[in-house]
Amino acid sequence: MKSIGITAIGMYVPERIVHNEEFETRMGIEAGWIESRSGIRERRFSAPGEFTSHLGVRAVQEMLSRDPQALDGVDLVIYATCTPDAMFPSTAALVAGQIGLTGVGAYDLSTACSGFVYGLSMARGMILGGGARKVLVLGGETLSKALDQNDRDTAILFGDGTGCAVVGEVPGGYGLQDFVLGADSAGGPALYISNLADRFPDGQEMRAAPTMNGREVFKFAVRVLGDSGNEVLKKSNLKSDDVDWLIPHQANIRIIEAAAQRFGISMDKTVINLDRYGNTSAGTVPIALHEAVNDGRVKDGQQLLLVAFGGGLSWAACTLKWWAGAPSLRPAAQDTAAQDAPSQVSA
Structure with a gap:
């Protein structure tokens, strides 16, 4: 393959x-x-x-x-x-x-x-x-x-x-190894942004304004981040000790700390940037990955674990062996000349 x-x-x-x-x-x-x-x-x-x-x-x-x-x-x-x-x-x-x-x-x-x-x-x-x-x-x-x-x-x-x-x-x-994906619409009322419908399939009314039940989302997030992360590690025949970097969805520092504890992965091996960007939803994992690569934390051959949860309620986890064989996949300091190269896209 x-x-x-x-x-x-x-x-x-x-x-x-x-x-x-x-x-x-x-x-x-x-x-x-x-x-x-x-x-x-x-x-x-x-x-x-x-x-x-x-x-x-x-x-x-x-x-x-x-x-x-x-x-x-x-x-x-x-x-x-x-x-x-x-x-x-x-x-x-x-x-x-x-x-x-x-x-x-x-x-x-x-x-x-x-x-x-x-x-x-x-x-x-x-x-x-x-x-x-x-x-x-x-x-x-x-x-x-x-x-x-x-x-x-x-x-x-x-x-x-x-x-x-x-x-x-x-x-x-190198590359993407295994994935765990899931969703449970029973938790949908805890976190949603409505569109055309005014109620869920079970008849529960939807608010017009974006809605989040913080307490329920917190409990859900800690559980599914831990469960999905451990499941994907098992699928990849890996243990938490094999993980060089945990890159989680950046929603709340307390959620991340609790999930890392469930993995047995220390916070000094966990990429955090929500202090500067908040929760950018689907943007958090790629932005955190980019910054960790760009500043030299993520290196060639290292084992990464990506975990996320979101509205739906949904969850996803994957294991990834990092390949640093292309210019943007290495620290910026190693590619000073490449940074000056013209872009294919006009500003």
Whole structure:
């Protein structure tokens, strides 16, 4: 069987930084309380007129600035997002058209915060099944535009940003290993953003505003992150001691700490950046991965464990042996010359 893995990565977060103090001034929620309860100090908000497709294009531009040939051979685009520009055309198609991939397959994937890991699984399956040669997978959101910014339960937690990865063939012994994917709609009322329907299939009413039951989501998240992570390690014949880096969904520092404890993985082997970006939903895992690669923490041949949970309620986990054989997959300091290379996509 071919070895399928990540061959290029990129990310983009909007310029506007929103500190906790802004919520303290506007809503009376103490900045220190937000950080102590969530681990978040600041997050990024997209500009007026800047939507999820724009963030995706900028993430690809960043990738191409270090690896101008990264998109060569890509014939499918998957965008994991719960804040698409429109119901249709897909945001994936909008991005594809802007980055010179007009005419390739493209679709959006909606499993909220689990979406990027789901997307990696879909990409690997398509390549192994002969349906694609290389796949561009994006995960990202502009949740600041979807949420009620006066809602004390959700406004303080979420931010905007997108990460991307090209999935293709890598040398033997590297790449994506195993996946665990799941969803349970019984938990849907605990975390949702409504659209056309006004009630769930069981008749329970949906609120028009985005809704989250923090207590129920916390219990669910700790359980499924631990269960799915341990299950995928077992499928890969790995133990927690074999993991060099745990890269979890960046929702809440307390959830991450509890999940890491269940794995038996120390926090110094866990990638954390929610303090600077908040919860970017489908963007958290690829953004965290990108930063850990870019600053030199993730190295060639290291064993990674990616875990995520999200609305649906959904969950996803995968094991990955990191291949650093392409420019954007190594620390930025090693590719100074590549950073100056022209991008295939105009700004």
